[in-house]
Amino acid sequence: MAAARLRGTYGRSAIGLGTSGLVVAVAVIVPTFAEATPPKALRAPEPAASTAQPQAPVPMSKITAAAPRPRNPDEGSGCGRSFHPPVDGKLALRGAYRTGRAKSYKFCPTWSGFGHVRGRFHGGIDVSATTGTPVRAGTDGTLTYGNNPGGFGKYARLSFQHPKRGRDGTCHGSTELEIIYAHLLDESVKIGAPPRHVRAGEVVGRVGCTGNARGMCSPSPESHVHVTVQRPDARGRIDPLAFFGWQVHRPDEGDKASEWASCFER
Numbered sequence: 734m735a736a737a738r739l740r741g742t743y744g745r746s747a748i749g750l751g752t753s754g755l756v757v758a759v760a761v762i763v764p765t766f767a768e769a770t771p772p773k774a775l776r777a778p779e780p781a782a783s784t785a786q787p788q789a790p791v792p793m794s795k796i797t798a799a800a801p802r803p804r805n806p807d808e809g810s811g812c813g814r815s816f817h818p819p820v821d822g823k824l825a826l827r828g829a830y831r832t833g834r835a836k837s838y839k840f841c842p843t844w845s846g847f848g849h850v851r852g853r854f855h856g857g858i859d860v861s862a863t864t865g866t867p868v869r870a871g872t873d874g875t876l877t878y879g880n881n882p883g884g885f886g887k888y889a890r891l892s893f894q895h896p897k898r899g900r901d902g903t904c905h906g907s908t909e910l911e912i913i914y915a916h917l918l919d920e921s922v923k924i925g926a927p928p929r930h931v932r933a934g935e936v937v938g939r940v941g942c943t944g945n946a947r948g949m950c951s952p953s954p955e956s957h958v959h960v961t962v963q964r965p966d967a968r969g970r971i972d973p974l975a976f977f978g979w980q981v982h983r984p985d986e987g988d989k990a991s992e993w994a995s996c997f998e999r
């Protein structure tokens with residue numbers, strides 16, 4: 734499908750820094766398609782001031798080929814930190830994709846995951862949200878804005894220091910990482926504004942449809958914010974789900990097993 738194929742180009746072009754093929758694939762979400770109960774919804778463990786309702790969690794192993802493994806010493810989930818979710822309330826992966834037919838959509842949240850999706854690399858996750866939804870900083874850090882019309886569109890970049898995680902599992906020192914929030918509304922992004930410090934949970938922009946967010950924007954069923962975690966040089970992109978430690982929840986609306994099944998066949 735054209736939308737996801739194009740979206741896969743973010744990995745190299747989004748902020749103008751080539752990866753030279755050195756992307757470190759960490760805890761890549763390549764779903765085990767045989768899994769019987771694929772997830773739709775995600776929720777941060779304890780989002781501050783969230784209206785999320787408690788739901789029975791589904792283990793990460795339900796959507797990953799293998800349990801996330803700390804190959805990358807920057808992975809955050811093991812270093813005792815928590816991150817504010819990008820939008821309030823229950824988080825869900827963008828579920829619907831436009832098909833070749835007019836007004837025809839396919840329900841396939843796995844295509845919004847991190848990693849190799851239908852033969853292309855998707856360097857982040859697509860969190861479902863309606864246009865205009867406030868996007869919030871995951872942690873304290875330095876906020877800048879940018880524009881990449883062919884990829885992220887208008888985006889916010891949150892730079893922050895994060896503990897390094899050694900192979901022995903201990904956390905020490907710090908390294909700089911950044912979270913990219915992409916496809917934001919034009920008017921919510923202040924290109925050229927000086928860097929400023931923001932606190933976790935502070936609004937950094939609003940969900941929009943800029944850049945290569947083709948396929949699903951309001952008034953279509955779902956807009957989304959693309960979230961990437963990476964080093965400042967855009968190398969070593971990290972699976973946001975593993976990094977943030979977000980838990981995955983079952984869809985709360987009907988059983989879309991048949992649609993998931995056809996989705997997995999791709």
Ligand SMILES: [Zn+2]
Nearest residue numbers: 740858859959
């Ligand atoms: Zn995306």
